[in-house]
Amino acid sequence: MENNVLLKLSDITKEFPGVLALNNVQLDIRKGEVLALVGENGAGKSTLIKILTGALSGWSGEILWKDEPLNVSQPWEAQQAGISTIYQELTLCPALSVAENVFLGREPRFSNGLIDWKKMNRMTQEVLAQLKVNVSPAAQVSSLTVATQQLIEIARALTMNAELIIMDEPTSSLSEHEVNTLMEIVKDLRSKGVSVLYISHKFEEIFEVSDRISVLRDGEYIGTKDTKDADLDEILSMMVGRTVNMRFKERTNEIGETVFSVKNLTAKGAFEDISFELRRGEILGVSGLVGAGRTEVARAIFGIDRVDSGEMMVEGKKCRIPRSPKEALKLGIGLLPEDRKEQGLILMMSIQSNVTMPSLAGNKHNFVIKAKQEAGLVDGYVDKLLIKTPSIKQLAQNLSGGNQQKVVIAKWLASSAKILIFDEPTRGIDVGAKAEIYELMNELVSQGYSIIMISSELPEVMGMSDRIMVMHEGKITGILDKKEATPEIVMGYATGTHN
Template sequence: MSSAAVVEAMPTSGVSPQAQSSEYVLEVVDVRKEFPGVLALDNVQLKIRPGTVHALMGENGAGKSTLMKVIAGIYQPDQGEVRLRGEPVTLETPLKAQESGVAMIHQELLLMNSMTVSENIWIRREPRNSFGLIDHDRMRGMTVELFDRLNIRLNPDAEISTLSVANRQMVEIAKAVSFNSDVLIMDEPTSAITETEVAHLFEIIRDLRKRGIGIVYITHKMNELFEIADEFSVFRDGKYIGTHLSSEVTRDDIIKMMVGREVSQMFPKEEVEIGDVLLSVKNLSLEGVFHDISFDVRKGEILGLAGLVGAGRSNVAETIFGVTPATSGQIFIEGEEVNIKNPHDAIRQGMAFLTEDRKETGCFLPLDIQENVQSAVLHDNYVNNGFVDHAALEKESAELCKKLRVKTPSMHEVIENLSGGNQQKVLIARWLLTHPRILILDEPTRGIDVGAKSEIHALISQLAHKGVAVIMISSELPEVLGMSDRVLVMHEGRCTGILDRDEADQVSVMSLAAK
């Protein structure tokens, strides 16, 4: 594949007359965006054809999210321009972007939990009766009609707080489509949904493509690019690298474009000597959630937890760490029973827990990187003559962030300003700073680009080599199979089997997961 390959014109059958006036429904021309100490976008470009799905690829910190926020009216470019249907536009606010035909579905869904599905979709655009009051019956009818178009089966009167993540995402999609948008931006739309829900989402995307909508699809999952995208663009370090037809490249071509180097081994699993049992879980139960879970994890071992969404894997991890104390069962560390009533007790016992939801339960968003990294440290290890050795603490924090390649101008950058992948790296640094002997990782590479995934996998292997007992939960089966010494499979709150590395494959794991 030549880096100078030209993307051929895509068919535009079914495109609205409004969009047909230009070859591209959206163009980004030489856009630059700089923040204090960071050049986020360096004269980048992007061209979206109507009636196509255009995947945007790149490592975390490559500039993808910044560009999307420029297009969605959240940020203003320092230079360059955005064109819609061939005409330059100034999108001062997200509302102006929506009114101009650009809608964005964020990775962290932005819905009002206490409001109904209909109220969320038509907020600020509610139909009114002759008295100026909201016409709820008409609004409900509009929602039903919209759902019928998209083949979405949801109750318009349901409160958002009662919906699953996948169904909330369907509400966001319906809301975006309700603006009759020409451009729809989807940021990691499949990061927290099941394979069945992904299939339904792809059906909706294909239907929107037939209707002439140009879709910008941000993902780190290579299989999705080849399944749903017509073409793709790659960004690296804030620069535009190239655009190609999905049919013209291989997975390795894309990885090389993204990281600027070969990623020779995605799962660098080291063969290490497995030591004595470090953690034992006996008949652990949480009433109404999971039942009679028993397993051992040895020093240097990586135990993978596999299962479908809702199987109870994360609940087991949270219970071991004391987030939700067990209703029955026992936990032993090096043969001695321990009573873990809260996370503080778990940390005292040498445990660390990387949560799956970095926004809600991981990051302290208003605080800077330094404060986030140090937040889990019990200062005993950094006390000198009765005083906390802040210099040593800050030095080790900075070294860990450098080792994990966190992209930031300084340790005092507010973590909310970082990309999702860099936030994840900061959380990993937080727990490494505690020097754990038992490390629980819940979806450690969710929303992480392919280059960073390889680095995190290598780090997990290095920790196992040092004798750390690792429990790793992942919804990506290749990750579980590639990194684990043994795989514990769960189904509906119960352990359905534990497989050794040499007997675990996709068929055996999925047969236990769907048992």
């Protein structure tokens, strides 16, 4: 292989209707290296991976695998060639066991064709031990946490003896301890001669584990830097074509009276005695570890899940706790859910339909939708939020993660909601889109909106919040003013160890 190159992509071009997704992209991956691939959402990373793994056709260019042309039209063909992929979106079968998922389609069998369950469970246990995952091979996948399911995906890839493993945002659902374990696994793979294409928005991981960093921007290849010679500002500039200020801006808007409060909100088994207030023009950050009950509280406030007891006040008036999202919207409450694809959008519908769904009643006359008025409204939000799309008729599924999140935000801005719950607003979003989301949140509170922001990223919580509410095992352990909060204090409350 030339210069130890395992995989070489030349002049890769792919066009969708109205969108040039990739334009003459170049990339090479060497044997036994970790190559980080970075770029804003919409830069073309996912399209490139789909081409490489045989999930997408109709492209031009050349792919060389070990100096030979690689032509794969199905993902299983890529796996047979030695290329395995761990996707950001889980691809497990929830009703099957861990062992069945790890060896799906490759089950060890006796000579009579029956599955050798003992051998399959033993082999699964061996790879789980390598990943330090303490779970039974017989456990049903649906009973596992999202983080553990992500590690099962990695276990499956490791059993395929792949020469190249593509990891697409592999740590998006992992705890800090699990991330550290994965970093060690990636380093171990490299030492054994396995190549890893590592796609992530988390630069601390990229600089720790990668040998080189390749950058895509707007479907074009910008360049590759040796990690040891690169700095963050340089990579960010290559990604977005401009200087990005990721420092959190000091807000100057005045925080007003209390507009929303809950008292003794309790849902048995999820959370109990939740009491807090939210003021006009305020961002109330909600911090806590996985399983603390943060999302459960948000779902209850928005009427998705029922509560057993508690009280709620909106704009100084006592009201019934919503029993549906429709009731929550009538109270002026909107929710940007943690999983925007499954819960925040209807992917097969257009941007226009998604944005106007909660406000449909205001855009119709005698059961007929005012199409011109609706289109003008949506065009306004596309411009205001800088949503990158050729048309408001574009399907939501064809947008990048960052632009999908902006569509969810636009949906609530177009409604009557003034109390917005942002659950993990920047998860899976690139650095440029993060800065835009932060700026938008600042603008919203300056206009009188009030925001509850749930985030697992401590710098984000501390940088964006006026106050921080910390939860541990379904209870509030502390509510801190921004000025008194430190990472150590917040983590003390989050772990239940603060005195």
